Amino acid sequence: MERSKDSEKSCKRRLVEAAREVFAREGLKGATTREIAREAGVNEVTLFRHFESKANLLNAVLKQVADRQTLTLADLQPDADDFRAGLMEYARTYGRMLYADEGLIRTLIGEANRYPELAETITHRCAVPWRESLQQYLRTQQTAGNVRKNLVLPVMVDMFTGFLLAAMLRQTSPWKTEDYTEHEYLAESVGVFACGIETTNQQKRK
């Protein structure tokens, strides 16, 4: 039972990896088991022997993505002493994650209503942890006197992740308009957001 662990694992892993790419590239319906198997370099039958259905394979992919995100979030230690620097760190990390999983995120946005249980899973394991971490950070900054106390924190958190998500969607579209750089967007938008929620509203100098 121990002997085959390695090869089997590498085979399964290669399949999950390939499936992640093909699902992201072709969509849930557009991805075919034939193409996934080909991209993984294994026979299509092997795919069905490991995961019994295409749906099972998709679940394995999502589980892997969720686990990776959990690690990313756990590694994040934002600067609590510099309010704006901490926010920027959240924004950069969140943005990096968005770009890394772009294809899957697009696909899930598109198919969320058709696979509700799937959307719920990914939400509970990805979005909720981010929300709570960020909300906790803002609460800390409130008690430190940096952030206004009359804010609805859940709204602020969703607004923050919201304009970052939208930025990713725009930048990775085939039609991106290119009148500012990604870095410029991050700095400017997070700056305005910070300016909007902080206590002492000193004007930001460019």
Added chain:
Amino acid sequence: MERSKDSEKSCKRRLVEAAREVFAREGLKGATTREIAREAGVNEVTLFRHFESKANLLNAVLKQVADRQTLTLADLQPDADDFRAGLMEYARTYGRMLYADEGLIRTLIGEANRYPELAETITHRCAVPWRESLQQYLRTQQTAGNVRKNLVLPVMVDMFTGFLLAAMLRQTSPWKTEDYTEHEYLAESVGVFACGIETTNQQKRK
């Protein structure tokens, strides 16, 4: 040639209408010509007689949506004297449009990379006009002294539409978390945005 105009038009229109719903509900690949025809109450063959292919039908749908949005935008006359009220009007109108076309927007986000020419069309005919209108409004407010002059306006515009889009995606998801109302989100987020870009940064009282 005049005689059949009505019935033909009504038939074509019913097909486009049904197609819009089915495409939105099932996705570009998931939507079948059979179901579209059934939902329109006509025979599947009739569909192929009017539009020669599924792709043509999709184009007709997008054209209709784009035209409708052009009208919506033309009707919008934001209050230029009250900066925040004008912003809120933009937000409400934009939000209404987002909710009306939710399904299609989701689908297009999901499939943008697989149908680039399609994404480009819809962008040029929908997103760009919004961007320019909003940017013009902000420029006006800058000269009126209400908005800071050291802002990168394209970023501001995309940030604004961005957190509104993301809010719609969240609210219409099967897993919406429900810890604030749609109205509350609008008021709070637009408030923070306004607070972030305006010249005199008076604290907003709840």
Added chain:
DNA sequence: GCATAATGCAAGCAAGCACTTGCATTATCA
């Protein structure tokens, strides 16, 4: 070296898909 488990391969199945064809039926309008 040998049993056992994993993989490959060729073929196929049943279903669903976009799209077509041929013909009967209905509505339109002069």
Added chain:
DNA sequence: TGATAATGCAAGTGCTTGCTTGCATTATGC
């Protein structure tokens, strides 16, 4: 009424899909 155009209907074509079956081949660990 009668020609013409639009629609309905039944059937079918060729392709792709997820998934299965049977059997040969390879690797693994004792």
